[in-house]
Amino acid sequence: MKTAITEMFGIEHPIIQGGMHFVGFAELAAAVSNAGGLGIITGLTQGTPEKLANEIDRCKDMTDKPFGVNLTFLPSLTPPDYPGLVEVIIKAGVKVVETAGRNPQEVLPALKGAGIKVIHKCTSVRHSLKAQDIGCDAVSVDGFECGGHPGEDDIPNFILLPRAADELDIPFVSSGGMADGRSLVASLAMGAEGMNMGTRFIATKEAPVHENVKNAIVAASELDTRLVMRPLRNTERVMTNEAVERLLEKERELGDDLKFEDIIEEVAGVYPRIMMEGDMDAGAWSCGMVAGLIDDIPSCKELIDRTMQQAEDILARMNRMQAG
Numbered sequence: 001m002k003t004a005i006t007e008m009f010g011i012e013h014p015i016i017q018g019g020m021h022f023v024g025f026a027e028l029a030a031a032v033s034n035a036g037g038l039g040i041i042t043g044l045t046q047g048t049p050e051k052l053a054n055e056i057d058r059c060k061d062m063t064d065k066p067f068g069v070n071l072t073f074l075p076s077l078t079p080p081d082y083p084g085l086v087e088v089i090i091k092a093g094v095k096v097v098e099t100a101g102r103n104p105q106e107v108l109p110a111l112k113g114a115g116i117k118v119i120h121k122c123t124s125v126r127h128s129l130k131a132q133d134i135g136c137d138a139v140s141v142d143g144f145e146c147g148g149h150p151g152e153d154d155i156p157n158f159i160l161l162p163r164a165a166d167e168l169d170i171p172f173v174s175s176g177g178m179a180d181g182r183s184l185v186a187s188l189a190m191g192a193e194g195m196n197m198g199t200r201f202i203a204t205k206e207a208p209v210h211e212n213v214k215n216a217i218v219a220a221s222e223l224d225t226r227l228v229m230r231p232l233r234n235t236e237r238v239m240t241n242e243a244v245e246r247l248l249e250k251e252r253e254l255g256d257d258l259k260f261e262d263i264i265e266e267v268a269g270v271y272p273r274i275m276m277e278g279d280m281d282a283g284a285w286s287c288g289m290v291a292g293l294i295d296d297i298p299s300c301k302e303l304i305d306r307t308m309q310q311a312e313d314i315l316a317r318m319n320r321m322q323a324g
């Protein structure tokens, strides 16, 4: 399939694997890229520019297809070495950067100067327009369904995507709630040029996370995610578990007085324990409502191939309908 996104990123299929903390390592990124999508290494997970350089090298050993690096800008008391990470990305010849969090303006001149395509993840039309204004090449429009940080507007993709299509000149992909060929055709119908998947790619053979995480996603229904940290205006959609229910109880008790320190036990530093050790009650971890559509653990190639086949079948069905 040829779209503005496959052309821009030099990939075969319009499918992107979104950056994911403690999931987006070289094994997953390479598997997605080898299957014709765009795999993405998560920059901040690596820790230092040196470790990111090493991860990029490992990915290059596993694929000769294009892959990207995610740079997430988070409010932080001790900010990561963003200039160092950007330098490593440029030196390594990475072709695509997915930015997320706050406005990526300060890293754009360096990335664009190096010929890197930048896709910024946005949860609203106004942020998407801002990304377009400052020179991003594309946006990933993340609806309320998404795993991770859906923002504070709560607009689901059936509204957000056509709104983005009405306003944007640059290409965009859908993100949040995407699982299969139905998601892809629906995204294209609403004006997107491809789709981004997060949660779906965790439940794949190559995702380098503990089996407990994959099994939890398969076992979960669309009712099993919760929104946490809303009182801090840092809303995150996570899989429910003991720690999450405890966190929500604290939110109810403390109301507007809630501070980050009150929930630090449930959210800080929990990812390695969950993703690596499989301790599923260690804390809050991002997961999308799309878990309700996930009931197996295929390889990335099986997932992408069957997604494209299903999309083709739907388009053929629609053509037959139109022919009458």
Ligand SMILES: Cc1cc2nc3c(=O)[nH]c(=O)nc-3n(C[C@H](O)[C@H](O)[C@H](O)COP(=O)(O)O)c2cc1C
Pocket (backbone or CB within 6 Å): 017, 018, 019, 020, 021, 023, 042, 070, 072, 099, 100, 101, 121, 142, 145, 146, 147, 148, 149, 175, 176, 177, 178, 196, 197, 198, 199, 200, 285, 286, 287, 288, 289, 290
């Ligand atoms: C476990 C997990 C960790 C994530 N970590 C990040 C991250 O570090 N940076 C980022 O930009 N997005 C992150 N995301 C969001 C994904 O890249 C993607 O936008 C989102 O998962 C799309 O929604 P879906 O899960 O419904 O497919 C994360 C998502 C999950 C599920």
